[in-house]
Amino acid sequence: MGFVRLLPRSASRSQDATAELELEADMSDPTAEPELEHEDLPLTDDVTPPVVSRPVVMPNVSVPGATGTRVIALANQKGGVAKTTTTLNLGVAFKEMGYRVLLIDLDPQGNLTMSQGLNPDTIDTSMYDVLVRKIPISDVIAEREVDLAVASIDLAGAELALAALIGRERSLEKALVEVRDRYDFILIDTPPSLGLLTINAFVAASGVIVPVQCEYLALRGLVQLENTLEMVRENLNPRVGVEGIVPTMYDGRTLHAREAVEILEENFGELVFKTRIRKTVRYAEAPVKGTSVLAYDPTGTAAQAYRELAKEVLDGAQAREHA
Numbered sequence: 001m002g003f004v005r006l007l008p009r010s011a012s013r014s015q016d017a018t019a020e021l022e023l024e025a026d027m028s029d030p031t032a033e034p035e036l037e038h039e040d041l042p043l044t045d046d047v048t049p050p051v052v053s054r055p056v057v058m059p060n061v062s063v064p065g066a067t068g069t070r071v072i073a074l075a076n077q078k079g080g081v082a083k084t085t086t087t088l089n090l091g092v093a094f095k096e097m098g099y100r101v102l103l104i105d106l107d108p109q110g111n112l113t114m115s116q117g118l119n120p121d122t123i124d125t126s127m128y129d130v131l132v133r134k135i136p137i138s139d140v141i142a143e144r145e146v147d148l149a150v151a152s153i154d155l156a157g158a159e160l161a162l163a164a165l166i167g168r169e170r171s172l173e174k175a176l177v178e179v180r181d182r183y184d185f186i187l188i189d190t191p192p193s194l195g196l197l198t199i200n201a202f203v204a205a206s207g208v209i210v211p212v213q214c215e216y217l218a219l220r221g222l223v224q225l226e227n228t229l230e231m232v233r234e235n236l237n238p239r240v241g242v243e244g245i246v247p248t249m250y251d252g253r254t255l256h257a258r259e260a261v262e263i264l265e266e267n268f269g270e271l272v273f274k275t276r277i278r279k280t281v282r283y284a285e286a287p288v289k290g291t292s293v294l295a296y297d298p299t300g301t302a303a304q305a306y307r308e309l310a311k312e313v314l315d316g317a318q319a320r321e322h323a
Contacts, residue, residue, distance in 0.1 A: 070184065071180075073208045074090075075198055075210060076211055076218075077221050081213040084111045086309075088189075089292050089306040090309060091187045095146050101184065102141070102182075103146055103149070105127060107155070107192075108191060111189075112151065115286070115287040116145065116148055121152070126150050136178055169199050171200055172188075172201060198228070199232060205237075206239055209245075209313070211248045211277075212245055214248070242271060245271050245273065249278075250276040252276075273313075275312055
């Protein structure tokens with residue numbers, strides 16, 4: 001079961017995306033914020049709302065402190081949807097609740113690393129060395145607001161270097177064995193693509209949270225994401241599934257944003273978290289100070305939104321655990 005269609009019926013699946021995401025058993029080479037929309041431009045004027053089926057949700061999700069560590073990948077191949085913002089602030093919210101948290105920056109841009117006051121350009125050893133040179137992941141963990149496995153510019157060459165390695169899709173999964181028992185949550189910030197780095201995250205993860213910008217074009221990439229997850233389930237990690245969809249950059253003043261959320265809820269129902277991550281300058285200001293928004297403006301609405309999201313993630317896991 002997966003997404004049937006999240007594109008207009010006349011659109012065809014991208015051949016390039018299919019080729020890029022093919023996982024060959026014979027080890028062949030694998031390969032901010034927008035302006036406000038006008039109130040008089042409804043989302044559904046010229047486009048029929050997509051018809052989809054629910055993505056796969058895996059039932060055996062562990063609850064921290066009960067059956068083991070939760071490894072969650074935050075993924076969306078579209079850039080600028082608040083993946084890094086959500087990874088950092090959700091992780092800090094979990095830590096506020098008393099959980100042990102590790103964040104992993106798997107994006108060559110290193111935005112998560114920079115958001116904690118570190119400069120990726122001056123980092124000597126990073127997740128590149130963990131994945132390619134097989135050094136212990138503990139060697140690249142920095143102690144910040146939460147523990148952070150850092151990225152550097154070298155990570156941009158990781159996919160090419162991994163292509164020649166046997167078991168390349170499991171490099172991250174193997175690296176986490178060393179530290180998995182030390183944490184309740186491991187959150188992975190993935191690059192805006194569906195290449196080997198993101199597939200590594202899916203193979204290591206028990207679930208995926210998908211931040212989605214509240215715009216129609218941002219919804220279209222969900223079909224490719226689910227196609228990739230289905231391929232990973234069939235070949236590498238049968239446990240991984242979508243845990244939830246987070247509407248981000250939401251501006252309730254625009255009809256377009258409201259209708260985008262309606263489309264998500266109509267198609268995915270309870271998979272869409274009730275928390276709306278609204279547009280605010282606080283999310284842009286916090287990284288300048290090298291902190292999460294929870295530390296930068298702890299009593300503000302931006303921080304509270306991620307505390308509410310953290311509770312939803314926990315409540316959803318507990319509900320599935322006892323289902």
